[in-house]
Amino acid sequence: MWIIIVIFAVGIMAALQLPSLNKKKLRKERSVYLLLLFIAFVLASLESLRIKIPNPLDAVTIAVKPITMVINYIFQ
Amino acid sequence: MLENGQISRQQLFILVFLFSLGSAILIVPSAMALTSKQDSWISALLGVLLGMLLLVLYHSLGKSFPNQNLVQYSEIIAGKFVGRLISFLYLTFFLLLSALVLRNIGDFMTTIVMPETPIQAIFILFMVIIVMGAGLGLEVIGRAAEIFLPWILLLLFILIVFIMPQMEMNRLYPIFEASVKEMIKGSLTILGIPYLELVIFLMILPYVRQTNKRGNAFLWGGFLGGLVLSIITLLCILVLGWDFTSRHSFPSYTLAKKIQVGEFLQRIEVMMAVIWFLTIFFKLVLCFYAAGLGLAQLLRMQTYRPLLPPLALITVVLALIVYPNNVYFRSFASQTWFSYALIFGFIIPITLLAIHKLKKN
Amino acid sequence: MRSIFKRNQANHKAKTTEQVFLKQQGPNLSKPTILSETLEIIRKNTGNSTDLIIRQFQIDTADVSIDAAIVYLDGMADSTTIMDSLLIDGKETGIYRNATSDNLIQKLKSSLLKVGDIKTITDMDSIHIAIFSGDAIVLVDGSAESIAAGVRKWSERGVTEPQSQTVIRGPREGFSESIRINTALVRRKIKDPNLWLETNPIGRISKTDVAIMFIKGIANEKVVNEVRIRLARIDTDAILESGYIEEFIQDETYTPFPTIYNTERPDVVAAGLLEGRVAILVDGTPFVLLAPALFTQFLQTAEDYYQRADISSLLRILRFVSLFIALFAPSIYIAITTFHQEMIPTPLLINFAAQREGIPFPAFVEAILMEVTFEILREAGVRMPRAVGQAVSIVGALVIGQAAVEAGLVGPTMVIIVSITAISNFVIPSYSLGISVRMMRFILMMLAASFGLFGILVGIIALVLHLCSLRSFGIPYMSPFGPLDMEDQNDNLIRLPHWLQHRRPRYISQGNEIREKSTQPKPPEP
Numbered sequence: 001m002w003i004i005i006v007i008f009a010v011g012i013m014a015a016l017q018l019p020s021l022n023k024k025k026l027r028k029e030r031s032v033y034l035l036l037l038f039i040a041f042v043l044a045s046l047e048s049l050r051i052k053i054p055n056p057l058d059a060v061t062i063a064v065k066p067i068t069m070v071i072n073y074i075f076q
Numbered sequence: 077m078l079e080n081g082q083i084s085r086q087q088l089f090i091l092v093f094l095f096s097l098g099s100a101i102l103i104v105p106s107a108m109a110l111t112s113k114q115d116s117w118i119s120a121l122l123g124v125l126l127g128m129l130l131l132v133l134y135h136s137l138g139k140s141f142p143n144q145n146l147v148q149y150s151e152i153i154a155g156k157f158v159g160r161l162i163s164f165l166y167l168t169f170f171l172l173l174s175a176l177v178l179r180n181i182g183d184f185m186t187t188i189v190m191p192e193t194p195i196q197a198i199f200i201l202f203m204v205i206i207v208m209g210a211g212l213g214l215e216v217i218g219r220a221a222e223i224f225l226p227w228i229l230l231l232l233f234i235l236i237v238f239i240m241p242q243m244e245m246n247r248l249y250p251i252f253e254a255s256v257k258e259m260i261k262g263s264l265t266i267l268g269i270p271y272l273e274l275v276i277f278l279m280i281l282p283y284v285r286q287t288n289k290r291g292n293a294f295l296w297g298g299f300l301g302g303l304v305l306s307i308i309t310l311l312c313i314l315v316l317g318w319d320f321t322s323r324h325s326f327p328s329y330t331l332a333k334k335i336q337v338g339e340f341l342q343r344i345e346v347m348m349a350v351i352w353f354l355t356i357f358f359k360l361v362l363c364f365y366a367a368g369l370g371l372a373q374l375l376r377m378q379t380y381r382p383l384l385p386p387l388a389l390i391t392v393v394l395a396l397i398v399y400p401n402n403v404y405f406r407s408f409a410s411q412t413w414f415s416y417a418l419i420f421g422f423i424i425p426i427t428l429l430a431i432h433k434l435k436k437n
Numbered sequence: 438m439r440s441i442f443k444r445n446q447a448n449h450k451a452k453t454t455e456q457v458f459l460k461q462q463g464p465n466l467s468k469p470t471i472l473s474e475t476l477e478i479i480r481k482n483t484g485n486s487t488d489l490i491i492r493q494f495q496i497d498t499a500d501v502s503i504d505a506a507i508v509y510l511d512g513m514a515d516s517t518t519i520m521d522s523l524l525i526d527g528k529e530t531g532i533y534r535n536a537t538s539d540n541l542i543q544k545l546k547s548s549l550l551k552v553g554d555i556k557t558i559t560d561m562d563s564i565h566i567a568i569f570s571g572d573a574i575v576l577v578d579g580s581a582e583s584i585a586a587g588v589r590k591w592s593e594r595g596v597t598e599p600q601s602q603t604v605i606r607g608p609r610e611g612f613s614e615s616i617r618i619n620t621a622l623v624r625r626k627i628k629d630p631n632l633w634l635e636t637n638p639i640g641r642i643s644k645t646d647v648a649i650m651f652i653k654g655i656a657n658e659k660v661v662n663e664v665r666i667r668l669a670r671i672d673t674d675a676i677l678e679s680g681y682i683e684e685f686i687q688d689e690t691y692t693p694f695p696t697i698y699n700t701e702r703p704d705v706v707a708a709g710l711l712e713g714r715v716a717i718l719v720d721g722t723p724f725v726l727l728a729p730a731l732f733t734q735f736l737q738t739a740e741d742y743y744q745r746a747d748i749s750s751l752l753r754i755l756r757f758v759s760l761f762i763a764l765f766a767p768s769i770y771i772a773i774t775t776f777h778q779e780m781i782p783t784p785l786l787i788n789f790a791a792q793r794e795g796i797p798f799p800a801f802v803e804a805i806l807m808e809v810t811f812e813i814l815r816e817a818g819v820r821m822p823r824a825v826g827q828a829v830s831i832v833g834a835l836v837i838g839q840a841a842v843e844a845g846l847v848g849p850t851m852v853i854i855v856s857i858t859a860i861s862n863f864v865i866p867s868y869s870l871g872i873s874v875r876m877m878r879f880i881l882m883m884l885a886a887s888f889g890l891f892g893i894l895v896g897i898i899a900l901v902l903h904l905c906s907l908r909s910f911g912i913p914y915m916s917p918f919g920p921l922d923m924e925d926q927n928d929n930l931i932r933l934p935h936w937l938q939h940r941r942p943r944y945i946s947q948g949n950e951i952r953e954k955s956t957q958p959k960p961p962e963p
Contacts, residue, residue, distance in 0.1 A: 002196065006389075009200075013385045021382055032375055033382045040389035047393045056172060057398050057408055060416050067415035075261040084920060190776060190889060201888060205898050212906045219905035219919030220898070343779045346890055353894055
């Protein structure tokens with residue numbers, strides 16, 4: 001069910017915003033917008049189809065591990 | 077200019093105050109009680125003092141560039157490439173913070189207030205007003221904050237006054253049982269949420285009218301926000317006891333549940349949920365606004381508004397995947413978040429400030 | 438789809454513009470000197486309208502008698518004055534005797550002593566406008582000039598008590614349909630040369646007189662200019678009511694909230710002018726617009742300033758409370774009964790459950806049913822002939838109220854909620870704000886039905902964000918709440934006594950703020 005909502009939502013966004021972007025001739029804005037919309041669409045579809053997306057917090061946890069360890073060491 | 081609106085110092089003060097309460101008021105008491113037990117309120121006050129130092133740092137960094145925000149001056153200080161990289165990292169930070177805050181309110185709603193509603197529906201509904209607010213710009217957010225502030229203060233006042241009969245002073249004893257080390261460790265919680273997050277105001281400070289006098293408003297907002305957090309923490313311990321506080325996800329809500337005045341004024345915790353809800357709204361809308369505005373500035377775009385709906389969808393997905401379960405959330409909030417926020421809220425700003433000062437001399 | 442729609446609209450507009458211009462301008466820009474030709478053109482252009490009176494006569498000068506004519510619209514001009522003056526007085530005094538055909542017009546002008554407003558016009562367009570505004574035109578054979586005599590007189594409603602904004606204490610006069618009477622009503626309250634009035638006709642076909650009135654030196658120049666610009670931008674065929682103007686000149690078009698204030702009361706307009714607002718008067722309607730308008734203004738009444746300050750303040754707070762009830766009562770009822778039953782004290786909850794036992798609908802359907810019924814009754818009450826009003830009240834009160842409960846369609850609590858909502862809605866002094874509240878109520882009810890109090894809160898946040906984003910002629914709509922201005926609070930939620938109101942509202946009159954320097958009244962020294 002969620003996939004339908006995702007497609008619907010993305011469709012509405014594009015239908016509402018693309019015409020005004022086209023009209024104002026904001027080329028760069030339009031390409032950034034389309035890129036973001038594409039990323040959002042892919043992420044949301046994957047999530048709604050229950051395909052596992054890697055959790056960004058895992059990456060964050062690994063990246064800041066040294067600092068965490070230092071803090072833990074200080075307050076041992 | 078991407079943002080033409082300007083806010084007054086008074087509005088800045090209110091926004092800082094509400095931002096520092098948002099989601100912290102739900103999470104902080106429990107995380108604090110875990111480390112410094114019945115002395116958490118001392119930890120909290122200690123954290124507020126340390127937090128003020130952070131605010132002074134942000135203020136002095138902002139003062140060096142009164143008319144530019146973080147994304148703009150990071151390029152000036154650190155050069156084009158490094159500066160842009162820093163800006164990009166900040167944007168991910170803001171977006172991730174938005175997702176985490178959104179997840180907080182979602183968890184709160186689905187576990188306690190409305191268990192039958194799917195969390196996605198709450199996310200979507202909430203993001204609709206966030207996109208609306210961020211799209212309308214800073215001026216409107218500031219005005220809305222001025223309108224909501226009296227209500228939030230009134231509800232906080234009701235909460236504090238009506239919970240007083242339930243306090244038991246002996247829950248505080250023994251005072252100073254925790255060692256200094258433990259207390260400092262406890263204070264790191266309040267430092268991580270909200271003080272290190274206040275780095276977002278580096279994106280907002282240049283849009284304050286009378287740039288030279290904004291420091292006071294900024295510092296006072298942060299200070300009073302921290303004070304309210306400390307009071308809530310103290311109340312949690314006095315009413316619930318540290319043990320119960322630390323085991324609960326949202327102890328301040330449980331606190332509101334305890335309100336009982338006579339026969340009729342009871343179970344008004346949903347009214348109190350308005351406080352968390354409104355403060356989280358302002359926190360989230362500012363994070364999201366900063367992310368959208370920053371992205372548009374980084375890419376030299378003419379407007380940030382069209383980017384908001386796709387960003388909102390990304391935020392919703394992020395909010396869905398960030399915490400697989402409650403255990404993960406608690407360990408992340410208590411362990412990793414501080415280090416992560418420390419990089420963005422302390423290490424990078426102080427490095428930027430140092431480089432700037434060195435360059436100037 | 439949107440763009441196609443727009444294009445059609447543009448085409449349509451272009452066509453009507455052309456048509457109107459063809460009809461109006463025609464071939465004749467300057468008036469021919471031969472009288473019969475002029476009259477022929479007038480007849481042709483007006484399609485020989487039956488209320489157009491053309492009275493031809495002759496003026497005897499010393500050597501010749503010159504053909505002349507008076508043209509006016511029956512029912513719009515008082516022609517007897519001009520007839521008297523021209524024909525009878527003129528003949529008696531013998532003023533024309535030494536006139537020639539060249540200076541006859543001048544002589545005529547000086548002889549028309551009974552008419553105050555006299556203009557000399559030379560082109561057909563002005564002749565048409567003058568005739569249809571109710572002036573009488575005096576045409577003379579052989580002269581390129583003609584006289585437009587202002588003898589407008591038509592039957593108009595007198596000054597009566599306003600229907601929409603009644604007071605217990607305060608002046609009972611209200612505006613009427615004639616712009617001249619209306620400007621006079623305002624002038625009688627503010628006798629100062631700085632009260633300026635500018636009039637311009639708006640509307641290609643209707644050519645309605647639209648006047649702006651402001652006090653030079655108090656009104657913000659920028660706002661006055663903005664009003665001028667926006668009025669000049671209007672390009673439409675007719676203005677029939679000030680509502681037309683309101684829609685054309687408001688800042689934000691997609692909003693349910695009124696951003697321009699309208700009133701029937703001269704005292705309210707005078708008070709607005711004195712605070713630095715600009716009044717827009719439209720001929721043909723008793724409703725005068727005041728801009729810029731703030732949200733809080735719609736919850737204030739004229740009487741607030743005539744009664745004692747303490748009771749006025751309490752009444753204002755009461756109005757705010759009523760606003761909240763009118764907005765939120767049904768939705769909060771729905772939210773609490775569907776999602777948050779724990780908030781109701783147990784005995785009451787049991788009562789509720791017992792009442793709703795036989796009712797087949799969820800609370801939301803029940804509420805919608807009653808609210809829509811009420812809106813229908815209300816609309817019927819407004820449009821109906823007065824005589825049947827009684828019948829509707831009976832049907833509404835007895836049949837819908839009592840019978841619906843007894844039939845088990847709705848619970849008695851719901852009837853109470855709907856009634857209190859309706860009455861609270863009537864407390865809102867401004868009808869236009871009342872309408873917005875009615876619309877918002879239904880949206881909030883839907884949010885409450887699907888998300889409970891959380892939904893209502895989302896609705897409130899969206900509402901406040903929207904209200905904060907509105908501006909009325911550049912002035913933030915929600916000021917002085919947001920932006921919060923402590924100095925303007927003296928006349929906002931509460932009204933301080935007049936001797937404490939030293940300043941005009943800061944956001945309205947920017948610059949000239951000091952209103953008075955009175956001190957607190959004291960009993961005489963013993």
